[in-house]
Amino acid sequence: MPFVRFIGFSVVRAWQGFWRNAMMSLAATATVILMLVLLAALFIVISGLNAGLEFIESKVAVTARLEDNLTEQRVERLIAEVEAMPGVATVEYVSPEEAMDRLEASYREIGRELDLGDPDSPITLFASLEITLSDPDASADVSTALSQHGAVERVLTKQAEYDTLLGIIDVIRTVGIVGIGLVGLTVLFMIINTIRIAVYSRANEIEIMRLVGASDSFIRWPFILEGILCGLIGAVITIFLVAAVWDPIQPAMVQVFQMPTAVSTRFLTTLSLLLLAVGLGVGAIGAWISVRSYLAAAR
Amino acid sequence: MTSLLRRRTRSEPTDAPVISMADVGMTYPNGKVALADVNVSIPSGDFVFLVGPSGAGKSTFIRLLIREQLPTHGHVRVAGRDLLRMRRGQVPGLRRRIGIVFQDFRLLPNKTVAENVAFALDVTGVSGATTRRRVPKLLSLVGLQDHAHHLPTQLSGGEQQRTAIARALVHDPAILIADEPTGNLDPVTSWEIIQLLIQINQLGTTVLMATHNQEVVNAMRRRVLALEGGHLVRDEAAAAYEREY
Numbered sequence: 001m002p003f004v005r006f007i008g009f010s011v012v013r014a015w016q017g018f019w020r021n022a023m024m025s026l027a028a029t030a031t032v033i034l035m036l037v038l039l040a041a042l043f044i045v046i047s048g049l050n051a052g053l054e055f056i057e058s059k060v061a062v063t064a065r066l067e068d069n070l071t072e073q074r075v076e077r078l079i080a081e082v083e084a085m086p087g088v089a090t091v092e093y094v095s096p097e098e099a100m101d102r103l104e105a106s107y108r109e110i111g112r113e114l115d116l117g118d119p120d121s122p123i124t125l126f127a128s129l130e131i132t133l134s135d136p137d138a139s140a141d142v143s144t145a146l147s148q149h150g151a152v153e154r155v156l157t158k159q160a161e162y163d164t165l166l167g168i169i170d171v172i173r174t175v176g177i178v179g180i181g182l183v184g185l186t187v188l189f190m191i192i193n194t195i196r197i198a199v200y201s202r203a204n205e206i207e208i209m210r211l212v213g214a215s216d217s218f219i220r221w222p223f224i225l226e227g228i229l230c231g232l233i234g235a236v237i238t239i240f241l242v243a244a245v246w247d248p249i250q251p252a253m254v255q256v257f258q259m260p261t262a263v264s265t266r267f268l269t270t271l272s273l274l275l276l277a278v279g280l281g282v283g284a285i286g287a288w289i290s291v292r293s294y295l296a297a298a299r
Numbered sequence: 300m301t302s303l304l305r306r307r308t309r310s311e312p313t314d315a316p317v318i319s320m321a322d323v324g325m326t327y328p329n330g331k332v333a334l335a336d337v338n339v340s341i342p343s344g345d346f347v348f349l350v351g352p353s354g355a356g357k358s359t360f361i362r363l364l365i366r367e368q369l370p371t372h373g374h375v376r377v378a379g380r381d382l383l384r385m386r387r388g389q390v391p392g393l394r395r396r397i398g399i400v401f402q403d404f405r406l407l408p409n410k411t412v413a414e415n416v417a418f419a420l421d422v423t424g425v426s427g428a429t430t431r432r433r434v435p436k437l438l439s440l441v442g443l444q445d446h447a448h449h450l451p452t453q454l455s456g457g458e459q460q461r462t463a464i465a466r467a468l469v470h471d472p473a474i475l476i477a478d479e480p481t482g483n484l485d486p487v488t489s490w491e492i493i494q495l496l497i498q499i500n501q502l503g504t505t506v507l508m509a510t511h512n513q514e515v516v517n518a519m520r521r522r523v524l525a526l527e528g529g530h531l532v533r534d535e536a537a538a539a540y541e542r543e544y
Contacts (some may be wrong), residue, residue, distance in 0.1 A: 213391040215388070
């Protein structure tokens with residue numbers, strides 16, 4: 001029962017304190033929202049890019065452009081050879097006609113028409129083998145083997161795209177983490193300041209509490225809960241904001257990054273939990289720092 | 300009234316000291332000597348005046364008793380506890396054994412009389428049922444039962460000090476320290492407060508009262524501790540004020 005009384009006392013005092021110092025509390029909550037929105041944006045973008053990365057891994061990993069005029073038997077033999085290679089999942093033959101159809105389709109998708117020049121001297125594309133891998137690490141071995149094969153004109157891999165995307169993710173992640181770190185520090189100082197003002201505005205109360213024998217917990221926890229309240233309100237508002245813009249974000253991501261970025265259905269739950277944990281954590285740490293320094297000075 | 304202070308119903312001092320200071324010295328970091336070689340023993344149930352000019356060390360004396368400060372040297376024991384060996388977590392327990400009132404009352408202006416008294420119980424984890432039972436009795440003890448729902452701003456100085464005394468008694472303390480409790484009051488009201496302190500002392504609570512009020516000290520003829528320049532220059536039973544500070 002004493003613990004329940006302590007919790008009840010602390011929660012009621014925290015709630016009263018939040019509204020007594022409403023302007024500062026709301027300003028601190030607004031900075032929490034700003035930080036969490038940035039965090040959510042970073043998390044969404046990184047997760048989207050990671051999904052894109054997985055998509056690249058799962059799709060064509062190696063393309064072998066074939067020499068001209070190969071006989072059907074030779075192509076079939078080559079397909080059988082490639083299928084037998086370790087780490088290879090599927091092998092698909094793409095004829096020159098099929099390659100041309102794909103090229104025209106991709107032009108139509110972006111609203112342009114493929115100009116093939118003089119119709120009397122038609123352009124022919126290379127036939128190719130599109131190879132997917134069950135083991136992405138087999139890419140180098142498969143490429144080397146194919147490039148030494150007489151029927152293969154050139155080998156193209158997705159390694160360069162993969163590396164480029166990894167580079168982009170690294171940059172976004174670094175810039176994002178630095179940005180969130182800076183905003184996080186600002187939020188921390190805002191909460192430290194808010195709670196410090198609350199502490200100083202209630203200095204008389206604290207003095208009386210100490211003189212009548214209130215323990216440090218009874219003095220400290222209402223303020224820590226007040227900081228947590230700023231974080232909690234900030235996190236809940238941010239979660240609602242993210243949920244509201246969630247549907248428009250998906251097609252926008254595909255448009256911006258030119259790749260499918262769909263993420264798992266549990267993503268929103270994970271993101272919500274992350275926002276809640278960070279909001280509560282920053283609120284609690286800021287308030288704890290503020291109260292600790294005050295109580296240490298006033299023994 | 301006896302149900303509130305039921306553990307100490309005697310009015311005569313006993314031999315067991317409730318406050319003892321041995322060779323206590325207190326020097327501030329700036330070199331100012333606040334107390335020097337103070338030796339005092341106050342038995343349980345005593346009523347003691349602490350007198351001295353401003354800067355004599357009265358406030359430091361009180362701060363050492365409630366462990367707001369620790370002495371530079373010497374030993375301080377209060378209500379059976381060695382204050383130097385006490386851990387920080389044990390300080391709240393000590394302070395519940397000491398009630399303290401000040402010249403400026405230190406009431407919370409946005410709380411009523413009853414809420415001011417109840418606050419001291421709420422912040423120490425006392426149950427609501429106990430608080431509801433105890434607060435009216437305390438207000439009755441100090442004669443404020445009809446003012447329970449008044450704000451401090453609606454009270455006279457004497458009534459505010461009575462509220463502060465009721466708050467100081469919430470934990471049934473062994474010692475009541477009154478730091479210039481009549482400093483802001485007119486003579487008639489001062490005497491009412493003194494009468495209340497005597498009443499509390501007669502119920503067994505040790506009272507230590509720091510004061511400049513010569514008239515009160517001379518009329519009471521109780522034990523007087525006089526500090527000057529941090530030194531205890533006089534410790535006499537049934538004494539007079541003697542000099543103007």
